[in-house]
Amino acid sequence: MSCDPERVTGFVDGELDPQATAAVAAHLETCPACRTQADAERALRVRLRSLPGPELPAGLEAHVLEAKRLRPSALPAAARWALPLAAVLLLGVWLRGNAPFLAWDLARDHDKCFSRQPLPAKVWSDEPAVVADWFREQGTQLPSLPAQVGELTLVGARYCPLASLASAPHVYYASSGSHVSVFVVPQGVRLDDRHVSHARGDSVRLLRLEGEVVGIVGEQEADVQAFETALRPVLAAWASR
Amino acid sequence: MDRDQRFEAEILPHLRSLFGAAYRMTGNAHDAEDLVQETFLRAHRALDRFATGTNARAWLHTILQRVRTDAFRRKKRRPETVELTGEGPAIRPAQDALASGHEDLERALAALPEVFRTAVVLRDLQELSYAEIAAALSVPVGTVMSRIHRGRALLREALTGRTT
Numbered sequence: 001m002s003c004d005p006e007r008v009t010g011f012v013d014g015e016l017d018p019q020a021t022a023a024v025a026a027h028l029e030t031c032p033a034c035r036t037q038a039d040a041e042r043a044l045r046v047r048l049r050s051l052p053g054p055e056l057p058a059g060l061e062a063h064v065l066e067a068k069r070l071r072p073s074a075l076p077a078a079a080r081w082a083l084p085l086a087a088v089l090l091l092g093v094w095l096r097g098n099a100p101f102l103a104w105d106l107a108r109d110h111d112k113c114f115s116r117q118p119l120p121a122k123v124w125s126d127e128p129a130v131v132a133d134w135f136r137e138q139g140t141q142l143p144s145l146p147a148q149v150g151e152l153t154l155v156g157a158r159y160c161p162l163a164s165l166a167s168a169p170h171v172y173y174a175s176s177g178s179h180v181s182v183f184v185v186p187q188g189v190r191l192d193d194r195h196v197s198h199a200r201g202d203s204v205r206l207l208r209l210e211g212e213v214v215g216i217v218g219e220q221e222a223d224v225q226a227f228e229t230a231l232r233p234v235l236a237a238w239a240s241r
Numbered sequence: 242m243d244r245d246q247r248f249e250a251e252i253l254p255h256l257r258s259l260f261g262a263a264y265r266m267t268g269n270a271h272d273a274e275d276l277v278q279e280t281f282l283r284a285h286r287a288l289d290r291f292a293t294g295t296n297a298r299a300w301l302h303t304i305l306q307r308v309r310t311d312a313f314r315r316k317k318r319r320p321e322t323v324e325l326t327g328e329g330p331a332i333r334p335a336q337d338a339l340a341s342g343h344e345d346l347e348r349a350l351a352a353l354p355e356v357f358r359t360a361v362v363l364r365d366l367q368e369l370s371y372a373e374i375a376a377a378l379s380v381p382v383g384t385v386m387s388r389i390h391r392g393r394a395l396l397r398e399a400l401t402g403r404t405t
Contacts, residue, residue: 050342
């Protein structure tokens with residue numbers, strides 16, 4: 001047999017059939033280069049296996065358990081599903097349109113994103129036009145957002161997965177001491193005009209204008225209030241476009 | 242044993258291991274967390290299709306790859322064409338890795354092209370068989386062997402600083 005480096009890899013992994021295994025074993029006896037490869041791959045495998053894994057994010061396990069309860073699972077035996085399914089669907093529909101639940105969900109995502117170092121933005125810019133262009137490329141039209149409100153300046157954005165919605169555009173603002181998130185909520189929420197609440201220690205506003213809902217989350221009530229004041233005219237112009 | 246008990250007994254114990262693999266595949270903890278969360282949700286929904294006694298980790302990786310493919314398809318691009326830079330922060334070694342002299346290996350692994358890195362992670366970190374990797378990635382076994390070979394060769398090159 002002549003040198004076949006890929007088969008040496010298969011040999012090291014014990015993945016060849018008996019005949020090929022014997023052929024490579026015989027070849028290794030006579031070929032220093034392939035022997036070096038095999039030894040190096042074994043040593044590399046040992047090193048890779050000894051790599052320490054990253055720390056599991058706090059709450060990931062709890063979140064998996066919590067989220068699977070919020071979403072209807074595949075149907076088990078036919079006899080058992082009808083009632084629970086109807087209940088889950090009703091709860092799902094109710095939760096989806098439920099403003100306090102959405103407020104909690106947005107606050108959860110705000111905390112999750114801003115607890116990351118660095119922030120998990122997919123587009124980084126302090127220019128609203130750059131952020132808007134990025135979302136437009138992904139197929140989402142955003143209202144024209146401010147570059148700055150008070151001390152808080154635009155940092156970047158991404159789509160965030162939410163428990164109550166598939167995903168929502170999430171725009172980040174930060175100053176030295178605090179953070180504000182602006183979410184554009186793409187689906188129907190039962191909300192007359194505005195919803196004010198506190199969730200997980202954050203202030204949350206949900207604002208509706210002509211069928212569009214925008215969520216604002218921040219640690220400081222005054223920041224959230226300032227954003228509401230700044231966004232009202234923007235949203236009015238956007239809704240009448 | 243009901244569905245939730247089965248999920249918690251047979252599937253949930255693999256959370257840490259899957260997160261470790263997803264972290265190395267995506268290069269950052271936030272994307273890895275999203276990926277793993279969606280994977281486990283789908284696993285819970287599809288639990289009836291999992292045969293007890295078979296390799297749960299391999300089954301989870303098949304789902305995880307589908308979640309990735311779906312996510313890439315939504316963004317209208319395939320994993321093979323993903324830029325490894327410019328998309329969020331690059332992989333950052335765990336503090337333990339820095340302390341224990343694994344930094345060069347972490348860096349070399351993070352710098353591998355996506356397809357090779359995925360194959361090496363599934364083989365050498367997740368210890369899946371070639372057949373299991375082939376099933377997870379929907380490619381022939383020969384392609385798996387070739388990608389693992391190429392991935393390891395590139396790692397050796399990066400670690401020794403010479404071409405093989």
